[in-house]
Every structure is written in C-alpha cells, then in structure tokens.
Amino acid sequence: MVMADSVGLALLVVLESLTPPERLAFVLHDVFGMPFDEIAPLVERSPAATRQLASRARRRVRAEAPEPDADFAVQRGVVDAFLAAAREGDFEALLQVLDPNVVLRIDGGPNAPRPFARPASVGAEAVANGARNFRGVGARSSR
Helix, strand or coil: CHHHHHHHHHHHHHHHHCCHHHHHHHHHHHHCCCCHHHHHHHHCCCHHHHHHHHHHHHHHHHHHCCCCCCCHHHHHHHHHHHHHHHHHCCHHHHHHHCCCCCEECCECCCCCCCCCECCCEECHHHHHHHHHHHHHHHHHCCC
C-alpha cells in the first residue's frame, strides 16, 4: 500500500511538473522499458539528450514526491470517515480527520473521452462537502 501511494504521488509530480519531452522520456523508458534510441525521435532529440531528459525527470520526481503517510491506522480512519460522510452525511467526522490544507485532485481515469481534470478541491471543508458527490457509492461500499 505504501509503495502504491509512493508511485501515485510520484506520478502526480510527473504530470504536474515535468515538460512534455521529460514526461515522455521518463515514462517510456522507466515505466515501459523503451530504449532511448527509440524515444529520441519522439522528443526530437538525440539519444544522449533523451537520456538526460529522463535523468532530469527522475531527479525531479525523487526530489518533489512527498512521503506518504505510513500510519495505516490514520489512513484507515480517513477512509472510514469519508465513507461515513458519503453514506450517512457525517461530514463533521470527516472534517476532524482531514488536514486543514488538504487538496483533492480528480482525473477522468483511463477511459475518459478526452484529457479531463477537475479543478482541485482545496481545504478540509471543500473536500468534506465534495463527499456528498459520492453518496451513492458510499452506500454500496463495504469494508
């Protein structure tokens, strides 16, 4: 679970902070194992320059990716509070476990018809109020 959190956070950094050529070089090489000489034409650079793009992206991802909260009890408490808010409308309990500066980002997922990103919800109250959108999902979820 911690590894999945780390990968997810690192990918957010990739999507938000890298240039398109850095993104391509990093993802195609590090995730899909594509050789730099095959990536180079895609980013219109030499294989050596493409290697540098991936290296620069890797350094940025390592430097900027936040550490996930390794306390599983805390994580479970947040999930339980979110589900309670979605199921029963208990938004006060959710507000108690959210960081006041929490940021919620939602993308369209892999089957989205076009690049899709909703504006981020910023702050505990905005995120807790957003739990209302998941009322039907929360009612069907099980522990």
